[in-house]
Amino acid sequence: MSSGFGQLVIGPAGSGKSTYCYYMQEHGGLNRKTVKVCNLDPAAENFKYTCDIDVRDLISLEDVMEELEYGPNGGLIYCMEYLLENMDWLHDEICEFAEDSYIIFDCPGQIELYSHMTIMTQITNKIKSWGYNLCAVFCCDATISMSHSNNFISNSLVSLSTMMQIELPHLNVLTKCDLIEDKKGMERIMDSDPTQLISNDKEASKFNKKYHGLNSVIANVLEDFSLIRFVSLDVTDEESIERVMNEVDMLVQYKDYALPDDAAYNLQDEEG
Numbered sequence: 001m002s003s004g005f006g007q008l009v010i011g012p013a014g015s016g017k018s019t020y021c022y023y024m025q026e027h028g029g030l031n032r033k034t035v036k037v038c039n040l041d042p043a044a045e046n047f048k049y050t051c052d053i054d055v056r057d058l059i060s061l062e063d064v065m066e067e068l069e070y071g072p073n074g075g076l077i078y079c080m081e082y083l084l085e086n087m088d089w090l091h092d093e094i095c096e097f098a099e100d101s102y103i104i105f106d107c108p109g110q111i112e113l114y115s116h117m118t119i120m121t122q123i124t125n126k127i128k129s130w131g132y133n134l135c136a137v138f139c140c141d142a143t144i145s146m147s148h149s150n151n152f153i154s155n156s157l158v159s160l161s162t163m164m165q166i167e168l169p170h171l172n173v174l175t176k177c178d179l180i181e182d183k184k185g186m187e188r189i190m191d192s193d194p195t196q197l198i199s200n201d202k203e204a205s206k207f208n209k210k211y212h213g214l215n216s217v218i219a220n221v222l223e224d225f226s227l228i229r230f231v232s233l234d235v236t237d238e239e240s241i242e243r244v245m246n247e248v249d250m251l252v253q254y255k256d257y258a259l260p261d262d263a264a265y266n267l268q269d270e271e272g
């Protein structure tokens with residue numbers, strides 16, 4: 001039986017999950033532990049990191065589509081259900097690592113796996129039952145999320161539903177920040193609450209008033225319940241990588257995780 005720490009790296013397709021895994025592997029985990037990376041995406045093609053475990057050794061989307069004539073989405077669900085039924089395979093692979101190993105799981109980008117299906121929750125619960133402390137890192141592409149309040153709200157809601165579904169300590173990482181020219185502007189947005197972001201939008205007067213009202217209400221809920229927080233990652237900046245890794249390391253050491261403290265407090269407060 002092996003045990004240790006792990007990050008589940010999730011987020012929409014192309015949000016920078018594999019790139020994040022590469023830099024985290026380069027950087028090293030908790031107390032500079034060697035980071036192993038496990039690819040859990042049966043449709044992955046290639047990645048820069050050293051892949052220590054590859055789900056495609058068990059099942060690949062390509063084979064499923066060819067042999068069972070599934071489409072890409074149905075095929076992916078089939079693959080993940082197959083993995084769930086064959087978790088002994090993953091356990092055997094992980095047991096090859098030393099005790100207290102640190103594993104980053106690079107997950108598929110199909111968001112339905114986390115937002116309303118339970119497959120990934122069951123997979124992570126199984127890994128936790130082997131003695132692994134896990135946290136979730138939700139990657140959001142900063143060039144999209146920070147470009148308009150629509151995108152910010154929509155990314156926040158997807159991240160939130162993922163957090164509720166996966167039930168792990170959760171960090172939102174804004175990836176691709178090296179591509180953002182106005183870094184100070186971005187930091188200002190991140191430091192302000194979501195309601196301010198929405199009000200800036202109104203000033204720019206590009207926004208449909210009807211949706212502005214709806215977004216304001218959602219932004220208020222996110223702010224009032226302290227539900228969403230983002231940290232920026234600029235892979236060209238060593239300090240930025242260090243900051244993200246430190247935040248993740250704090251989360252990955254949590255045991256018996258429930259809701260974030262503020263949210264739990266506020267919800268309790270609401271109930272009276």
Ligand SMILES: Nc1nc2c(ncn2[C@@H]2O[C@H](COP(=O)(O)OP(=O)(O)OP(=O)(O)O)[C@@H](O)[C@H]2O)c(=O)[nH]1
Pocket residue numbers: 011012013014015016017018019020041108109175176177178179234235
């Ligand atoms: N400049 C820059 N490009 C990035 C960064 N992260 C990812 N990219 C680019 O964005 C594209 C997608 O990155 P990936 O890391 O493959 O994203 P992913 O989320 O793993 O993608 P899927 O596995 O297809 O869901 C690639 O072309 C990367 O080179 C970043 O921090 N900076």
